[in-house]
Amino acid sequence: MLNSNRNIFNSRKVFGKDKAQTKKKPVRRKKKKTRRQKSSASLSWAERSFGHKYKRAFWIGGLAVILVYALLFNHFFVAPYRYRWRAIFGEAKLPDNYSIHGIDVSHHQGTIDWDKVATATIADDARVEFVFIKATEGKSHLDRNFQRNFRKAGQYGLIRGAYHYFSPNVPGDRQARYFMDNVQLEEGDLPRARH
Numbered sequence: 001m002l003n004s005n006r007n008i009f010n011s012r013k014v015f016g017k018d019k020a021q022t023k024k025k026p027v028r029r030k031k032k033k034t035r036r037q038k039s040s041a042s043l044s045w046a047e048r049s050f051g052h053k054y055k056r057a058f059w060i061g062g063l064a065v066i067l068v069y070a071l072l073f074n075h076f077f078v079a080p081y082r083y084r085w086r087a088i089f090g091e092a093k094l095p096d097n098y099s100i101h102g103i104d105v106s107h108h109q110g111t112i113d114w115d116k117v118a119t120a121t122i123a124d125d126a127r128v129e130f131v132f133i134k135a136t137e138g139k140s141h142l143d144r145n146f147q148r149n150f151r152k153a154g155q156y157g158l159i160r161g162a163y164h165y166f167s168p169n170v171p172g173d174r175q176a177r178y179f180m181d182n183v184q185l186e187e188g189d190l191p192r193a194r195h
């Protein structure tokens with residue numbers, strides 16, 4: 001019979017080793033981060049590379065570059081065409097020494113109130129007396145509002161004319177033929193024009 005004091009597993013032995021002989025694993029304690037280490041974890045690459053003082057310099061430099069690009073864009077792309085926006089914003093300046101004034105229209109102006117155009121007075125009581133209306137473009141584009149605009153301008157007593165918007169990648173004779181086929185002028189209309 002087995003001795004009750006002797007078990008298969010001796011209480012002092014753990015899998016063949018004596019409890020007294022087992023070594024405890026050392027507990028690794030995390031080192032406390034210094035103030036410098038704590039702050040470097042949240043710094044940007046610029047601050048880590050160049051120091052905290054340079055952060056403001058990068059912002060100022062970045063804003064300066066954006067400002068320079070904006071000024072160059074204005075100078076080369078906006079300023080040359082600034083006069084085109086004057087009439088839209090109510091700053092229309094008529095050419096001096098001319099007593100007759102006119103406008104040109106196309107589908108870009110949408111539906112035109114021809115009654116307003118015919119009765120409108122511009123600066124110094126000048127009236128709109130003639131209208132050039134876009135008729136065609138290239139060899140196959142007919143302005144979608146041409147027929148309506150051309151008819152209405154005539155009904156309201158305005159001298160009217162038609163123009164063709166030239167496309168440089170299409171032969172001129174084909175464009176001229178297309179323009180002539182789509183524009184039938186009447187007596188009193190202005191001669192055909194090319195833009």
